[in-house]
Amino acid sequence: MVERESPLGPAFEPGAFPNHAGDTGIRLSEATPARIVEACAWPGKEQALRDAIARATGLRLEGTAANSAASSKDAAALCIGPGRYLVSSARQGLFETMRAEIDAETGTVTDLSHGRTCIRLEGSACEWVLSKLFAVDFHLTTFPPGTGLATAHHDIFAQIHRSGENRFEIFVFRSFARAFWAALQEAAAETGYEVR
Template sequence: MVEQLSPLAQAFRPGSHGNFADGVGVTLSEIAPGSIVQVAAWPGEEKTLMGAIASVTKLSLADGAGAGAVSERHSAFGFAPGKFLVTDASEGLATALAGAVPSSTGTVTDLSHGRTAIRIEGARAEWVLGKLFAVDFEQAAFPIGSGISTAHHDIFTQIQRSGAARFDLYVFRSFARSFWKMLCHAADEVGYEVV
């Protein structure tokens, strides 16, 4: 297998950046899940599809838009009616899900090659993301595991809260460098560490 180079390579500058008058506000990093998969249910098959996701990932998904769950290995969240983004730290998730989701239930699409995953973490993560997206990132409104799909200046972004002060952002690979630079500029005011 040929190693895939990160689209952030030219813009990724490890170290400390921005205003550190009050310390580091956020940490930015590229994460590399082994699998990023979109699963979509045919009308009326949402519960069956959620059961299939649970059987493969061992994640219990609640019903409702944006509901999701995270574990050390997997994450999943609904980002549109009957549509879920599911990740695995290892490769092979698309094959496992395809085996668990009959064609009469829905579809499985491997997005691993077409998405870049970026993590923002820290005390000011909600504030930085709030500068870019018209979304309430407070934990009461956006609990751990939940996710959304949104856009900033036509850059489609799927966001999941993966920890108390941590968000994972999935963007099209072709827009990843531009998005990364924009995120760094947004974090400049609070000081950020690239790791």
């Protein structure tokens, strides 16, 4: 398999970019190499699909809430609609593993690795920075770890997963990745940031 190139290209510039006070409030990175798939259940097969995702990734998805999600050190699954999940992993072969677990009676699995990118934010100022870009309440009480949602920043569609108290993954279309990255850097200039 040919390894995909980052859509960020020369816009991805590792280093520290502190604010005027010399602080760096968040860390930005691209989750690479990220494997991203969408798994969809046929009507009535939602639990069978969640069980297949658990076997393939070790992630246990609870309930049917539209904002349900689960994550581990190297994988994440996010409900993006009724019976639909966006699953990502740093491990090779995610699509093949998922396809082996999800039979034709349960649903479908589509490889999105070449169509999406995952940008990760970590740090105490994540909520502040993200609130500049999205009309979403990111407070822990309303957007706790293990939840997610689909929204947009202007015309850039984004699926946001909160994988920890101070950690978010944002999935965007590859064609918009560089524009979103630039907007994110601008929003983070006030707090300062590191790129890793």
